[in-house]
Every structure is written in C-alpha cells, then in structure tokens.
Amino acid sequence: MTSPRLFTSAALVGSVVAMLSAPAAFADVKLNGSGASFPAPIYAKWFKDFSKETKGIRVDYQSKGSGAGIQDLINGVVDFAGSDAAMNDEEIAKVEQGVVLLPMTAGEVVIAYNLEGVDELRLPRDVYPAIFGGTITRWNDPKIVAANPGVELPDEAITVVVRSDSSGTSYVFTGHLSAVSEEFKNTVGKAKAPNWPSSDKIIKAPKNDGVTAQIKQIPGSIGYIEYGFAKLTGQPTALLENQQGKFIAPGPEGGAATLASIRFPDATLPVSGAPDLRAWAWDPEGADDYPIVSMTWLLLYHDQDDDKAEALHKLVNYLTSDEAQGQADGLGYIPLPAAVTEKVQAALSFVK
C-alpha cells in the first residue's frame, strides 16, 4: 500500500520542482508593486529604465497610496510595496515571512504660498506651526512682519490649503510641526490624515496637484506640497527656520545636509533579522539642514521564490546605483548619500 503513494508523492515533488525552476530559466519574471504616490514619478522612470536594461524582468508599480501598498503587502498580493511612512511594528508583525525595509530616495515637503509681490518669505519656527494650527490667521501678523523686514505684507486673511486625502506628505509635515510646536502636537498632531481645525480659511484639496492648483488660484493662500511639485509649477516657497535659527530654502543642498545627519537605529527587524533602516529627522539639528525631509521606503518580503529574490536583488542594486540616484535631483527628489545606499545594499542580503 505504501509504495504507490510514495511513488505519487515523489512524482508530485518532482513536477513541482520542475515547475518552480522552469520559469527562472526561460520565462519573464514579473515584479508587481503598489503603494506610495509620492515616489511614483521617479519609480516609473527607474522601473522603465531597469526593465529596458535587464532582459527578462518586468517591474510594474501601481501608485495607490502608502496605506494601500502596506495592505497589499500584508495580503500578499504584490511582490513589493512602496511607503512614505515605512511600516510600523504592528504592520510588520502581520507579515509572517518577515519584511525588509529599504529607503530608496528622499523628498522635501515645502511650504508654498501665493502672495503678489512677495518673492521671498521667511517663516520662523514659532510661526508656521501656528499658521497651520489656525492661531496665526493674517498675513500682517506682527510675528511674520518681524521676520520679513522690508517685505510688504498685505492686511489679508491667510487661506490654508491642506490635503483632503490621507497622505504620507501630511504625515511627514505634521510630524515636523509636532516636533517643533507642543501646541500643534496637542491640537492637530502627527498623522496621515490629521484632524485639522474647522474654519472657513482652511481648505482641503485632494493630492499634491490639487493642493498646488488651489494655492495657485487663491490669492493669500499657503499650503504644503512636495518639493518636486513646487519645482514643476514654479510656485514660490517659503524659507523655513531650522533648529539652529537659520532660514533655509528648500532644495537639494539643504535636503542633502539633512539626510547626511539622519541616524539609523541600532536594531534589527523581527523575523527577517535585517537591519532596521527606519529613521526620520523630525527636527534636524545641523546648521544647514532643511527642516522637513523624509525618505521613502521599498517594502520587500524576507522570503520568496528564488527567481523573484534574484530579480529584486538586481532591481535594488540598480536603484541604489549612482546612475539611478543621479537622476533624483532632476525629478525633484534628493539622492541618498553614499553612506545610506551602502547600508541598503548590505540589508539586501536579507531578501531571499
């Protein structure tokens, strides 16, 4: 009785092995990803270039939001995901086979404004959290006037434009504001969908482009968007005061300075054992640091099919190469410093 069954199971194992190994040799490997919309433009460019250069691997990325990407990864319907907020410990615990989180590129959140005749606007640390917290409501507020000598500020109400959808951009922005202002932390707080105060002067618009369009159209408005969008549309952006009291304009220099000062925790992720590369600079300390900078992560499984793991290795190695990182600035992102890309490549060995 036992021998035929043994025979069938052996045959079964044999055919399964054949099925698994065959695609690696012949067919295309297709990597499916979904998640954060903030890095979607640069991912689209990178994945296209990578697929062109690498025979037999195709990468697709659906930009549907960090939260949705994390959900997809937990549900196992994608091969990788993108997230502006990495993953929290709770979410990591939901992925049985373990995850590896790798920063890929970084961005700045800028404060864009629409004030006729004002080309340079300086916003001190006690002012911009108060504007978004709804306590400073007029452009000629003495605190703004004091920081901008020689600038004609109108006697107008400030219209604040924020995101109506849940977003990694809001998370990074409110995270910084909460680190700077205790009052902001207690009234609004750090969140992907913060509970903004209700007022006629606080308007919500969907997505980065929605906020940008509203700022462009409303005289006397102010709002936060990704640096890339401000660069693309030429909307003026405010200089922000950093922890050392210097006013820094958004741009690659200030962003690179901040990234260089980010310290990674000395810890490993559960199950996969990969180094924990989740780190933020909520309130960077360097004198030349632009205050609101955040990285965006690629979320990978610790354990998967060999051919997919191999393809992911190739992909990440390409994304961290000088060639790919060199394109970041042109697209409105900040290239990762060499110290970080080395760490990413080291952590890649935990993707199996």
Place this chain on the structure above:
Amino acid sequence: MAINPFANSGNSGSITRPPSSAERATDSIFRAVAYVCALLIIVLVAFILWEIGKKAVPAMADHGLGFWVGTTWDTNNGVFGVLPEIWGTLYSSLLALLVGGVFGIAIAIFLTQDFIHDRVASTFRTIVELLAAIPSVVYGLWGIYVLIPMIRPGAEWLHAHFSWFPLFGSDLSGPGMAPAALVLAIMILPTVAAISVDAFRRIPYKVKEAAYGMGTTKWEAILKVMLPTASSGILAALVLGFGRALGETMALAMLIGNSNQISLSLFAPANTLASLLASNFPEAGPIEVQALMYAALVLLLITFAVNIIGLGIQQYTMRKFEGKA
C-alpha cells in the same frame, strides 16, 4: 375532440394565422430574458446594499445613531460623524437643483414652445445634452481655473456689503459652496432639460390648440396649461437631477473645500458624503473603512429617500393636473 378555432385559418386564404412554434419560442425566450434582466437589477441593488451594509455593521455597532449627528471625522482617535457631510450634500444639491432646475425647465420651454425653428431647436438640444458627456474631473478643473476667479469679485462685493445676511456671511477664499453648487447645476442641467423637453413633447397637440382656442395668450398657455400638464415629467427630471447631484463626487471633491463644518454661507467651504468617501478611501485603515461604509450607507439611504419622496410628489401631481390615477 376539442374544437380548434384556428384549424381552418391556415388554408382559408386569410393572412391571419396562429403563431408558429418558432414565434412562440422567441416570445417565451424574450419574456424569460426580460424577467431575468429585471430581476438581476433588483438583485444587484439588494447585493450592493447587503455588501455595504455588512461591512458597515461594526461601525454601526460602535457609533450607532451618533454617527448621523457627529460633526468630527478624526481617523486617529476613531471619532466619526457625518452631519456636516449630510448637510453639505443636501445643501449643495438643493442649490444646484434650484439653479439647474430653473434653467433646465426654461431651456425646455424655449426648445418646445415654438420660440425657435425646429431644426435650430434640435441643434440646441444636442449641445445641451453634450454637457452630460464632459467628464466630472474636467468640470472640477474648469471650476478651479475659470469659475472661481470669475465669481470672486462678485462674492467679495456681496460679502463686503451684505455680510449680515447669512448666505454671504463669509468671504470666498476659493473652493466653497457657491462654486461647487454652480458646477453641480451645470452638470444636472442636461438631465433636467432633456427629460423636461420630452415631457413637453408628450403633451398632445390638441391641448395647446384647445388653450389657444379658449383665447389664451402664448404665455398663459405655457404657464397655465402646458407647464401643469407636463409637471409630472418635469418632476421626474428634477428628481433624477437631484439624485445625480447627491452622488456627484470628483468635481465636488475638487471644488467644495472638504471642510467639515456646517455653514449657511454660500462662500464657506463645506464637504459632501461622496467627496468624503472619495478622499478617504484610498488610504483608509480597517476601522475607517467600516466608518466609510457606514457613510456610504447613509448616502444610499438619503438617495433612496429623495427618490421615494420625489416619486410621491410626482404621483400626486399626476393625479392633480393630468387626471391620471
């Protein structure tokens, strides 16, 4: 043997004959298909209700009826309430119905009551109906880039001089109730106009002849005879237009300002249920999804209620003005 009344009809030279078996079969197949299709529509509505309701059950248990009257939507603390959204949905739709309804019915009268040549009228009608083909997001962009700058001077003047009047209680910063309602009015215009035109066309010509025969002027005929006679059709047009306004999403998400507050002011930002759903769904966590499902259910119920009330009014006017049961 039973008497077959058709037995001789085949060879009597008459063109009448009993239906062939093929015709019988087509007939019954068609009937079956029609029944199945009709049934499927009902099943589909029930299925949508069931699916949304099922997913909303945990939120219903958590928030209960407080959900209907709560005014905060705070994902982080799990506090959900949709009163501002219900208010915004109804207020914006009513305003849109007011503007779109008046213009839609006026267009229908203009096109059907011999004001212009028939051929010009049909061109006109096609153009109005083309409005329905413009995608919602295009309306939204048009609102942001064209409509808001256009109404801004007027809104500022109204606020400066009549700020004591609740409708003009705040100044227009950009997106708000007025631009949203105006765009919504344009969006429901083709629906209201097209169905009203049909309602006027359905009136038998002799009704108009009779009116003129009794010595009415043109406007008396239109206002006192034609309009009441077409009223049930026009009401159907308004109900459909209102339903469309309630569910409109993208243009409103771009134009209404998505601010959770209740204000009578035309220039204050507000929010609607559909806009709330569209903005929050993509990144919602499991708890918020339940609350959003509950909000979707609220929107469905409001839409159903509006349709049923509309149907009731329509039946009433039909009895009153057209003498039909």
